[in-house]
Amino acid sequence: MPGGPSHERRQEFEDVALPHLDALYNLALKLTRNPGDAEDLVQEAYLRAFRFFDSYQQGTHIKAWLFRILRNTFINRYRAAKIRPDEVDFAKVEAIYDKVVRGEFLAGKQPRSPEEIVMSGVLDHEVQEAIDRLPEEYRTVVILALVEGMSYREIASALSIPLGTVMSRLHRGRKQLQTALFEYARRKGIVRPPEGVET
């Protein structure tokens, strides 16, 4: 008795899984920072997902499941080969953010609003660079929350991490990202340098 390919099964899988291709590719690109690697990563994730499609059918939230496979595939294939990024001193980031980024604006010491600054002076590729420089754990959660609009529970399911971890990574990721954008703006002279605070 042959166990050959099922066209209908494959079509069913493509109908439910391929609509999420752009979202998966976007995250893959943010993880690998290389378009070629991102394409390979996404293709391998889809092949793995198809292989286990029969087992999956009992559940829902296929998008979270696909993201989980993508991330596991990334960990298996790419993360071990990457140079470990510098550790982030988050206490310093938080101090800068609270005193400088938020503090300066709320005290009226900066002439423009965040919107005016980031929209007018910081380029798109600089925003992308700021995201790419986030530690991978923060970067993933920030992308899934801000770009994909996933709920905290969906993110927790996709990454197999507790809800509290999603919240803390998003908190740290956003502060670090916003601090980095403020620093871009400061270097360009769009915001005044902060007084008496080392950045």
Add this chain to the structure above:
Amino acid sequence: MRVSPNVDCSEFQTFVFHFQAGQLPEPDQQRLQDHVNGCPACADVLEFENAFLDVLQRRVRPTPAPPELKLRIREALAERAPERPGWSFAWLLRPGFAATIASLVLVLLLVGPWSPFAPVASGDGRTRAGSLRVETTATLVDVDCDQAGLTYAQQQACRNGRHVNGLKVADNKYWHLISAQAAARELMLDRRRRGERVRVEGELFTEISTLYLTAARPAGRMAL
């Protein structure tokens, strides 16, 4: 992370991102809302963060997949035959399954009755070159399904006869299991136990990530 009954400004500013996202339990969301309703300083903080969030969401645009990637994936799926339990013997040639069989043969040659080496009794501390005695706590999983991201409930429901239980010792780190003891074989085959934390003891052959199991218990008491 829960919001305390009496929210102060420091706590509001700690939770402001999550308040914006509307992802907190309703009572927590309401406590924060009540605080910001009566605190001009935190209202300014919220306004600032709303402005920043709005900018981020407008500037952080997703990158669409290249048009040819979808075609490439469709072609790859068409070439790949889905795994199905059945009478096909092609699965014998799958690299993962063949590697598992090779590992079992190697370990049996080392520890089986025909081995030139005496079997190592539990607790006597002797190990062979390339192995070490271990005792640790790990999670019993269906290795293939776990690597595919399936939940423990889904793994318990997986009836694929080619899937056996293994140990998940860390994120994406697995040990295969073998044992000469009947009770241990039951542990390796019982899919209802997937997701269970177990305390295991045995001889770990590190090169092939295989644990020759000599004792195991649910994390809490000794069973074998």
